Amino acid sequence: MFTPTRAAGLEALDAFVPHAGAEYARGRNLDTGGDRNNVSGLSPYIRHRLLTEREVVAAVLEQHGASASQKFVQEVFWRTYWKGWLEQNPEVWRRYRRELADDWLTDAADTPGYREAIEGRTGIDAMDSWARELIDTGYLHNHTRMWFASIWIFTLGLPWQLGADFFLRHLLDGDAASNTLSWRWVAGLQTRGKTYLATVSNISRYTDGRFSPTGLATSAHALVEEPLPPRGVIPPADAVPGGARLGLLLHEEDLDAASLLRDHPWLSVDDTTAAASSVDRIVATAVAADPESRSPSGASDAVRRFTASAVEDAASRARDVDGRPARVLADALPSTVLEWAASERLDGVVVAYAPVGPVQERVASLWPALRSEGVTLTAVRRRWDSITWPHAARGFFPFREQIPSLLRQQGL
Ligand SMILES: Cc1cc2nc3c(=O)[nH]c(=O)nc-3n(C[C@H](O)[C@H](O)[C@H](O)COP(=O)(O)OP(=O)(O)OC[C@H]3O[C@@H](n4cnc5c(N)ncnc54)[C@H](O)[C@@H]3O)c2cc1C
Incomplete structure (x- = not known):
């Protein structure tokens, strides 16, 4: 379903743009299964930045204008919102990671109830079908993700963290912010006290009668947690690095060197060279990824394959100053990055900023x-x-009010 190249992402974007206006706003909540053209299916590309949020939004705005595009643009901004929120509240991610290693959660993962849920054997036909769809395709429709998470937590009584982990291991678009915070939202932790309850009538209506599961929970009491520390401040972006020989290191959070460099002209232009090439200061590029770091239990074969091919694609597109394609590093260990830096005689490595999540943890170990x-x-x-x-x-609604101004600041 998802070919892990930027070219395939651009093709999918082209095919979807005509449907991204009023048609999307009307039909996006429906999950009829099979080939869906009421949603874009772009998330695996956007999540790895094979496509950027900016270019996706720009393409839709150009065809439909601001008013008809509003719903689609807002959905893309949900992703941006979750990432910005987690960036200011990193303890949420750290706590989730710690909890996954806690005894009570590892015990819960040993129970038959958990195994039945992840193997599609709960006896709730909808849940079982969705679990198999997730495993087989690496994708679930947004509404289905909400129903799944709600039934997991409130009907099956399973810990939300194990559900989030199951999603993160299998979703091609698996993302620390969108996934963790959406599960917390369903559980009543994110908007404190407000839960999402999946009902048979809603499922039946929006699956076009494909599913009418019985025996679902009829109430959803919000989960509770220890208070979080106060929100932090997003640090300013790093200063321009010194050094004559810089290497660019890409990773699975950001696989488009060309648009990244365009955002940072000081990387692209060597002031001392009159005929500046677009990659003058970057003398070597490498790509390193480790999808296994998504979870203590690693990642699915589909996620591993998608990431590996996406990395190869990014490397083939990111040419160095002398026209060499980027190097794909065998792993993302600091020693491997160091070896590459030494072999290229680099003074400095420039890395695409990794938002809160597994890649940020990895990049943190590179510094020392x-x-x-x-x-x-x-x-x-x-x-x-x-x-x-x-x-x-704060919440999404005040953020949403800012979208027109945020678009203007991006020249859109
Ligand atoms: C429990 C749960 C877990 C989720 N986990 C992830 C995840 O790991 N990664 C992920 O990218 N999204 C996640 N989502 C959000 C959303 O379900 C997917 O982004 C969307 O289904 C992707 O399909 P699409 O590209 O066809 O979406 P479209 O409807 O075509 O939307 C266009 C783009 O907007 C963004 N987007 C749309 N809806 C949301 C949303 N609610 N939150 C954040 N971004 C959104 C995505 O980048 C998407 O590609 C989760 C939602 C829930 C309820």
């Missing part, structure tokens, strides 16, 4: 390793993220 060898590490953040994230401080 590179510094000990005298190599600088600079994280460059995209304009889209720097402009939007600070506004994701």
Whole structure:
């Protein structure tokens, strides 16, 4: 269903744009199964930045104008909102990661109830079909994700963290922010006290009668948790790195070197060269990914395959100053990155900013390793993220009010 290349993403975008106006707003909640053209199916591309949020939004705005595009644009901004919110509340992610290792959760993962849920054997036909669809395709429709999470938590009484982990291991678009915070939202932790209850009438209506599961919970009491620490501030983007020989390191959060470099002209233009090439300061590029770090239980075969091919695609598109394609590193360990930096005689490594999640944890371990060898590490953040994230401080609705102004600041 999803070919992990930017070219395939652009083709999918082209095919979807005509449907992204009023038709999307009317029909997006329906999950009729099979080939869906009422939603874009672009999330695996956007999540790896094989496509950027900016170009997807720009294409839809150009064809439909601001008013008819409003719903679709808002949905893309949900992703941006979740990322900005988690960036300011990283403890939510850290706590989730710690909890997955807690005894009570590892015990819960040993119970027949959990195994039945992830193997599609609960006896609730809808749940079983969705679990198999997730495993087989790496994708679920948004409404189905909401029903699944609600039934998991309130009907089956399973811990939300194990459901989030199941999703993160299998979703091609699996994302620390959108996934963790959406599960928390269903559970009543994100908008404190407000839960999402899946009902048979809603499921039957929006699956076009494919499913009418019986025996679902009829109430949903919000889960509770220890208070979170106060919200943090998003640090300013890193300063321009020094050093004559810089290497660019891409990872599975951001696989489009060309648009990343366009956002940072100081990387692209060597002031000392009159005929500046577009990649003058970047003398070497490498791509490193580790989808296994999504979960203590790793990632599904489908996610591993998607990521590996997406990385190959990014490497083939990111040419160095002398026309060499980028190097795909065998793994994302600091020692492997160091070896690459040494082989290219780099003074510094520029890395695409990794938002809160497994890749950020990995990049954090690179700093001391590179510094000990005298190599600088600079994280460059995209304009889209720097402009939007600070506004994701409270709920989505005040954030949504800012969308027109945020678009203007992006020149859209
Ligand atoms: C429990 C649960 C877990 C989820 N986990 C993830 C996840 O790991 N990764 C992920 O990308 N999305 C996640 N979502 C959000 C949403 O379900 C998917 O982004 C959407 O279904 C992707 O399909 P699409 O590209 O066809 O969406 P479309 O409807 O075509 O939307 C266009 C784009 O907007 C963004 N988007 C749309 N809806 C949302 C939303 N509610 N939250 C965040 N972004 C949105 C996506 O980038 C999507 O590609 C989750 C939702 C729930 C309820």
